[in-house]
Amino acid sequence: MTSTEHLGDALVKVANQRDKAAFAQLFEYFAPKIKxxxxxxxxxxxxxxxxxxxxxxxxxxxxxxxxPSKGAATTWVYTVMRNASFDALRKIRSNREDTLSEDIWPMIHADDDDAVFSDHLESKLLKQYLDMLPAAQQEVVKGVYLQEMSQEQLAKQLGVPVGTVKSRLRLALSKLRIHMGADHD
Structure with missing residues (x-):
């Protein structure tokens, strides 16, 4: 099924009859190209x-x-793809802005927690606050801020989706802000 007319017919069947077989034909044709x-x-x-x-x-x-009277099915599907692509690019750009905190957090290089906090003026206090977090959130905060891993790298290492890392980090930072108070922002 490669002719434009057949693709248009399949798209009309999906629109009018919610035809799953027609959708499967569209998917088979378009998915590799979109990928x-x-x-x-x-x-x-x-x-x-x-x-x-x-x-x-x-x-x-x-x-x-x-x-069908306004254009080919391929043109329509590729327009849908282009719009989805723009949405994804906006999302990526937005996520980069969300992770700005990585760029402004103090740079710390060390292998163990005691050495990590040895330079910090409130090292024991900060370690106490980190210890108050659930283990999964501690792991994410330490990975992102102390080991300087990107959220993507950490997600891969932990075997969880990037969204999970971001959620855990957001929750952890929120809890740390509450525990530490406004004086420590």
């Missing part, structure tokens, strides 16, 4: 696969917006 585009765009297979998922989910949900 290749995503790898070129993001230089990352996981992000490329996320682009495939986002694009094809939108195709399923928005198929009713496709009108």
């Amino acid at each position: 290749r585009f995503g790898i070129k765009q993001f230089n990352n297979e996981a992000s490329a696969m996320e682009l495939v998922q986002d694009t094809m989910t939108s195709v399923w949900r928005k198929a009713h917006l496709y009108h």
Whole structure:
């Protein structure tokens, strides 16, 4: 199924009848192309696969917006893909801004906790506050700020999604702020 007319027919079937077989044909045709585009765009297979998922989910949900008289199915799907790609790029840019704290946290190099805190004016106090956090949050704070790992590296090391690392870090920093008070921001 490679002709534009067949793709258009499949898209109309998805729109009008929620035809899963037609959607499978669209997926089979477009997924490899979207993935290749995503790898070129993001230089990352996981992000490329996320682009495939986002694009094809939108195709399923928005198929009713496709009108064969206005253009080819390929043009419509690639427009959906382009919009999903822009959304992903905005999300990446936004996440970089969210991780700005990595850039302003004090640089510390050491292997054990006592050495890590030896330079810090309130080392024992800071260590106490860190010890109050749940183990998973301690692990993330130490990995990001004390071992200078990126959130992506830490997620890979821990075997959890990046979003989990970000959530744990956000919660941990919030708890530390509460425990330490406004004087220590």
